Amino acid sequence: xxxxxxxYLLGIVSGLLVALAIGWIIxxxxxxxxxxxxxxxxxxxxxxxxxxxxxxxxxxxxxxxxRGLWGETVERANRLYQRKRFHKRRALMLLRELRRMTSAMPxxxxxxxxxxxxxxxxxxxxxxxxxxxxxxxxxxIDNLIRQPDFVEYVVNGGKGPGPRVHMxxxxxxxxAFNLVTTSARDLQLLIVRDVTSEARLESMRRxxxxxxxxxxxxxxxxxxxxxxxxxxxxxxxxxxxEPVREMQRQSERMHNIVSDLLELSRLEAGxxxxxxxxxxxxGLLALMRREALSRPDRPAKFDVxxxxxxxxxxxxxxxxxxxxxxxTNAVKYTPPEGTxxxxxxxxxxxxxxxxxxxxxxxxxxxxxxxxxxxxxxxxGRSRKLGGSGLGxxxxxxxxxxxxxxxEITSEEGKGSSFTCHFPxxxxxxxxxxxxxxx
Amino acid sequence: xxxxxxxxxxxxxxxxxxxEGIRTGVLQMGGFVEQQLQNGVKAIVNGDxxxxxxxGRQDHKVNSMEVSIDxxxxxxxxxxxPTASDLRLIVAVIKTITDLERIGDETEKxxxxxxxxxxxxxxxxxxxxxxxxxxxxADMVHGALDAFARLDTEAALSVARRDRVIDExxxxxxxxxxxxxxxxxxxxxxxxxxxSLARALERVxxxxxxxxxxxxxxxxxxxxxxxxxxxxxxxxxAARASKQADQG
Numbered sequence: 291x292x293x294x295x296x297x298y299l300l301g302i303v304s305g306l307l308v309a310l311a312i313g314w315i316i317x318x319x320x321x322x323x324x325x326x327x328x329x330x331x332x333x334x335x336x337x338x339x340x341x342x343x344x345x346x347x348x349x350x351x352x353x354x355x356x357r358g359l360w361g362e363t364v365e366r367a368n369r370l371y372q373r374k375r376f377h378k379r380r381a382l383m384l385l386r387e388l389r390r391m392t393s394a395m396p397x398x399x400x401x402x403x404x405x406x407x408x409x410x411x412x413x414x415x416x417x418x419x420x421x422x423x424x425x426x427x428x429x430x431i432d433n434l435i436r437q438p439d440f441v442e443y444v445v446n447g448g449k450g451p452g453p454r455v456h457m458x459x460x461x462x463x464x465x466a467f468n469l470v471t472t473s474a475r476d477l478q479l480l481i482v483r484d485v486t487s488e489a490r491l492e493s494m495r496r497x498x499x500x501x502x503x504x505x506x507x508x509x510x511x512x513x514x515x516x517x518x519x520x521x522x523x524x525x526x527x528x529x530x531x532e533p534v535r536e537m538q539r540q541s542e543r544m545h546n547i548v549s550d551l552l553e554l555s556r557l558e559a560g561x562x563x564x565x566x567x568x569x570x571x572x573g574l575l576a577l578m579r580r581e582a583l584s585r586p587d588r589p590a591k592f593d594v595x596x597x598x599x600x601x602x603x604x605x606x607x608x609x610x611x612x613x614x615x616x617x618t619n620a621v622k623y624t625p626p627e628g629t630x631x632x633x634x635x636x637x638x639x640x641x642x643x644x645x646x647x648x649x650x651x652x653x654x655x656x657x658x659x660x661x662x663x664x665x666x667x668x669x670g671r672s673r674k675l676g677g678s679g680l681g682x683x684x685x686x687x688x689x690x691x692x693x694x695x696x697e698i699t700s701e702e703g704k705g706s707s708f709t710c711h712f713p714x715x716x717x718x719x720x721x722x723x724x725x726x727x728x
Numbered sequence: 729x730x731x732x733x734x735x736x737x738x739x740x741x742x743x744x745x746x747x748e749g750i751r752t753g754v755l756q757m758g759g760f761v762e763q764q765l766q767n768g769v770k771a772i773v774n775g776d777x778x779x780x781x782x783x784g785r786q787d788h789k790v791n792s793m794e795v796s797i798d799x800x801x802x803x804x805x806x807x808x809x810p811t812a813s814d815l816r817l818i819v820a821v822i823k824t825i826t827d828l829e830r831i832g833d834e835t836e837k838x839x840x841x842x843x844x845x846x847x848x849x850x851x852x853x854x855x856x857x858x859x860x861x862x863x864x865x866a867d868m869v870h871g872a873l874d875a876f877a878r879l880d881t882e883a884a885l886s887v888a889r890r891d892r893v894i895d896e897x898x899x900x901x902x903x904x905x906x907x908x909x910x911x912x913x914x915x916x917x918x919x920x921x922x923x924s925l926a927r928a929l930e931r932v933x934x935x936x937x938x939x940x941x942x943x944x945x946x947x948x949x950x951x952x953x954x955x956x957x958x959x960x961x962x963x964x965x966a967a968r969a970s971k972q973a974d975q976g
Contacts, residue, residue: 458766
């Protein structure tokens with residue numbers, strides 16, 4: 291017990307003793323004691339009522355002025371109350387600041403509960419996505435934003451890159467979504483960004499490239515036609531022979547670049563995943579081997595190892611251009627006495643096609659950038675061989691559309707290996723195995 | 729929202745989750761159909777035959793979604809014997825997916841037509857009338873599904889009212905097409921194509937209106953089919969008043 295409590299008890303007991311003593315003197319101890327106790331009770335009741343009154347109305351009343359243990363109690367209660375009020379005010383202030391901050395954020399923010407129901411969103415999100423404050427709380431976000439890409443993304447818990455969604459009903463805008471798992475359990479934060487101008491710019495660039503290449507193609511065809519006629523003209527002056535042949539070569543290269551650009555823009559314009567026709571890869575590769583062997587610059591050894599006859603679900607034209615580009619590259623960079631080998635196999639992680647060569651190889655620093663458009667390891671080497679600089683970009687895009695990955699390993703001077711990894715979802719095993727296709 | 733309270737008031741949380749799952753399934757199907765419709769309209773307006781082919785190819789997904797939601801509904805009817813608002817939810821869902829599937833079919837027509845039309849030598853401005861009605865219809869489907877998601881009868885009614893605008897638009901296209909045909913009989917074949925596409929879009933509008941009616945039925949238990957909008961509004965305000973009186 292504390293000091294004030296002891297003093298309080300001591301006061302009551304000594305008061306009782308004094309009352310008894312007075313009662314003794316005037317010979318009425320019972321009456322005196324009862325009077326004293328009644329007075330104590332009345333005093334306590336008054337204090338209790340005052341205390342309760344203040345507690346009830348503590349926000350407007352000043353604490354009652356009391357002495358002794360009661361005073362101490364009031365003092366402590368008041369201190370507790372003040373501290374709580376301070377913390378509450380600070381928390382409220384912080385909350386208000388936070389709201390003001392998220393409201394001022396240029397990005398939309400939506401707080402989602404465990405079943406993806408909307409708990410809160412800032413005004414930006416409300417304005418962009420047509421959400422209504424309070425009324426839409428508790429509704430699942432994927433019930434209101436129903437674009438299949440978006441639904442798939444949130445249902446999978448935000449795996450993979452956030453989708454870009456076109457909203458024609460809401461001012462024809464594009465939005466990018468990003469789902470962030472918060473440290474609080476079961477709560478998720480959905481960040482919305484307006485990417486309309488980016489999307490428009492990108493589609494403009496794509497259209498420009500496609501249109502420009504398309505427009506370049508017809509004049510080029512005319513030029514090539516005349517050059518062909520000129521080259522075969524026997525009356526042509528001997529001094530002009532070499533320039534005409536060079537022009538022919540260069541226009542051929544230009545034609546290749548234009549058709550690769552067109553192919554690339556066609557791949558880019560293709561929406562989402564490639565179609566899923568069953569393609570006989572083994573047959574396709576065997577065919578391409580024959581084509582490669584008929585080239586004048588073919589290497590001494592060209593092996594095709596077909597260890598699987600599984601079918602790939604994909605687009606035949608795109609698979610053809612993937613393998614064609616890889617094989618052409620390998621043949622181009624391999625000296626005549628070298629070896630190019632193609633291997634096709636299937637395992638638990640899907641199907642794989644590897645094209646390896648014993649050519650000049652690629653320095654490691656260049657490997658990550660190989661699939662960029664017009665990227666060249668060194669300016670001389672690929673231009674001399676007549677490449678467009680777009681082959682691997684086409685391969686990358688076509689593989690992406692099949693959900694596949696390109697792995698490049700290379701050692702300078704020893705050779706390179708390009709491996710395409712197709713996921714199991716794209717592989718279809720044959721019912722009865724057919725032995726030895728090539 | 730007051731109207732959701734008695735749809736989401738359940739002791740059995742699994743049952744509740746099943747019902748919620750069905751609602752979400754319908755809206756997922758709706759989202760897919762919406763995208764198909766938008767792509768279909770875009771394919772026609774831009775003469776994009778690739779996109780049109782894709783729309784045609786994807787229609788089977790809508791059908792399989794319908795079948796799977798239908799199965800879920802039958803299972804709940806058989807095992808849970810839903811009553812009152814739950815029963816109305818199931819009934820409304822079964823009807824809604826039928827209409828969504830029909831919208832999918834009309835959209836498939838757009839897709840096939842787009843892959844055909846772009847081969848003929850048509851100038852782009854001939855499509856403008858379809859562009860407008862297409863946007864109106866896509867908006868309407870979007871609004872109907874929003875009303876379904878929010879169980880919002882007011883929004884449902886205002887979307888249903890928009891069907892008149894679409895009907896008028898369809899009539900305008902019809903008149904225009906007749907003029908085209910009289911002016912130039914060689915264009916009859918192509919004009920007929922436009923007419924049938926406009927017709928398909930107008931039908932999509934009707935299906936969206938049906939979905940709005942199911943929303944009202946689901947929330948308030950009032951069947952408002954084959955009634956004029958004014959009658960419907962009177963009935964609905966009465967139903968809402970009695971509902972509030974029950975709650976108060």
